[in-house]
Amino acid sequence: MNGNMADFADDHLVEQAKQGDVEAFAELVCRFQEKIYHTILSLTRNQQDAYDLAQETFMHAYKSLRNFKQSSTFYTWIYRIAVNLTLNFLKRRKMDEKREVHVEDYSLDVKSAASTLSPERCSLKKELSRKLKEAIDSLPLTYRASFVLVVSQGLTHNQVAKILRCSENTVSWRMHKARKMLQQKLRPYLEGE
Amino acid sequence: MRCRKIEKLLSNNIDGELPEKKNKILETHLRKCSSCSSYAENIERLHKQAKNLERLEVSPIYWEEFTSRIKTEISYVQQEKRRGPPQFLRRKWVWAGAAWLFVIVVGLFLYLTQNKTPQEVYVFSFENSLAKIYQEIGSDPELEELFNSVILASLGELLGDSGWGECPDFHENLILWENLTEEEMRYLESEIKKDNKL
Known part of the structure; x- marks a missing residue:
C-alpha cells in the first residue's frame, strides 16, 4: 500500500489487512496497542500477563480477520477480543489460585504490609490508591470489566455494552453496583481524607 | 424519589x-x-x-518491540499457511462436501452390490446324505431290523388309538400311504398278503 499509513481510516486498513497487507495490520496494532495493553493491565495488574494477553489479542484478531464482518468498528471488535481473553484468563487464574498458594501475591502482601507499617513514607492518598486497586480487583469480573472500561478507558456505556455484548442498562447497573461496593469498602479512607 | x-x-x-x-x-x-x-x-x-491511578509509563521502544513481535508472529503464521494444504482445501465446506461425496459413493456401492439376486449355493445335499444312509442301513441286516422297529414304534406312537395295532388294513391309514405311487401301493399290498398268507 502506498502513502502514509497514519492517514488512512481504520476501516480502510482493515480492508487492506484482509487482503494480506501486513503493514496495514501493523498500523492498526500501533493505533490500539497502548489502549488494549492498559485495559488488560487494569484488569490483571501484572505487566507480563498484560503484554502476553495484548499480543494474543492482536494475533487472534489477525487470524480471524476474515470473519470480521465490520458490522461494528474495529475498535469495538478488538476491545471485545481483549476483554474476553482477559476475563477467561482471570477466571482460569482464580481457579488456579484456589489450588495453590500464589507466590507473587505473597510478595505483594509483604510490600503492602511494609507500607502500612511506615505511614510517614506513605501519604493517605497513596494509601487510598493502593486500597482502591485492591477493592477494584475484588469486584466481580463483569463489574470490574465495566468499571475499568468506563472509568480508566473513558468509554461510554454504549461502547462498553457493545464490547461486553450486553445492554446499556446492564452496564449502567453494573457501574452503580461497583461504585456502591467500592464506597462501602473504602468508606474509612474516603471520610478520612 | x-x-x-x-x-x-x-x-x-x-x-x-x-x-x-x-x-x-x-x-x-x-x-x-x-x-x-x-x-x-x-x-x-x-x-x-x-x-488518576498511576498509569504505567511505557517507553516508545517497548511499543516498537511489541509491534515487531506481532509482525514476526504473523510471518510465522503465513509460513505455516504456505506449508499447509492449498488455500481451497483450507475451507471447511470443501471438507464437508468431500465427506458427503464419500458417504454417497459408499452408499451407492453398497446399494448396488446388496441388491443383486444371490446365487444359490448348496453346502449340504439332503438327497445325497439320505441315499448314503439307506445304503449303509441296507448293507447290515441287524441295523435294518433295528431301523424298521424304530420306525414302526414311532409310527405306533404317532397314530396312537387309531387302531394301528389291530387293523391289518394299513391302506386305511392315510398317513402311511398318501405319498406312495400306485405301483408302490400295489407292491406293498402283495407283500402284506404274502406275509399274512392270504
Whole structure:
C-alpha cells in the first residue's frame, strides 16, 4: 500500500489487512496497542500477563480477520477480543489460585504490609490508591470489566455494552453496583481524607 | 424519589450518561438529602482517584518491540499457511462436501452390490446324505431290523388309538400311504398278503 499509513481510516486498513497487507495490520496494532495493553493491565495488574494477553489479542484478531464482518468498528471488535481473553484468563487464574498458594501475591502482601507499617513514607492518598486497586480487583469480573472500561478507558456505556455484548442498562447497573461496593469498602479512607 | 434510585442516577451522572430531565430531579433531591450528598461526594472522589491511578509509563521502544513481535508472529503464521494444504482445501465446506461425496459413493456401492439376486449355493445335499444312509442301513441286516422297529414304534406312537395295532388294513391309514405311487401301493399290498398268507 502506498502513502502514509497514519492517514488512512481504520476501516480502510482493515480492508487492506484482509487482503494480506501486513503493514496495514501493523498500523492498526500501533493505533490500539497502548489502549488494549492498559485495559488488560487494569484488569490483571501484572505487566507480563498484560503484554502476553495484548499480543494474543492482536494475533487472534489477525487470524480471524476474515470473519470480521465490520458490522461494528474495529475498535469495538478488538476491545471485545481483549476483554474476553482477559476475563477467561482471570477466571482460569482464580481457579488456579484456589489450588495453590500464589507466590507473587505473597510478595505483594509483604510490600503492602511494609507500607502500612511506615505511614510517614506513605501519604493517605497513596494509601487510598493502593486500597482502591485492591477493592477494584475484588469486584466481580463483569463489574470490574465495566468499571475499568468506563472509568480508566473513558468509554461510554454504549461502547462498553457493545464490547461486553450486553445492554446499556446492564452496564449502567453494573457501574452503580461497583461504585456502591467500592464506597462501602473504602468508606474509612474516603471520610478520612 | 427514593434514595436508592438517586444513587443509580448519581452513578450515571458521573459517567455523563444522565439525561437533562433527570439531572434536575437529582439536584433537587441532593439539596434536601444529606445522606445522598455525602454518597455523591464519596463516589465522585473514588471516580477521580480511579481515573488518576498511576498509569504505567511505557517507553516508545517497548511499543516498537511489541509491534515487531506481532509482525514476526504473523510471518510465522503465513509460513505455516504456505506449508499447509492449498488455500481451497483450507475451507471447511470443501471438507464437508468431500465427506458427503464419500458417504454417497459408499452408499451407492453398497446399494448396488446388496441388491443383486444371490446365487444359490448348496453346502449340504439332503438327497445325497439320505441315499448314503439307506445304503449303509441296507448293507447290515441287524441295523435294518433295528431301523424298521424304530420306525414302526414311532409310527405306533404317532397314530396312537387309531387302531394301528389291530387293523391289518394299513391302506386305511392315510398317513402311511398318501405319498406312495400306485405301483408302490400295489407292491406293498402283495407283500402284506404274502406275509399274512392270504
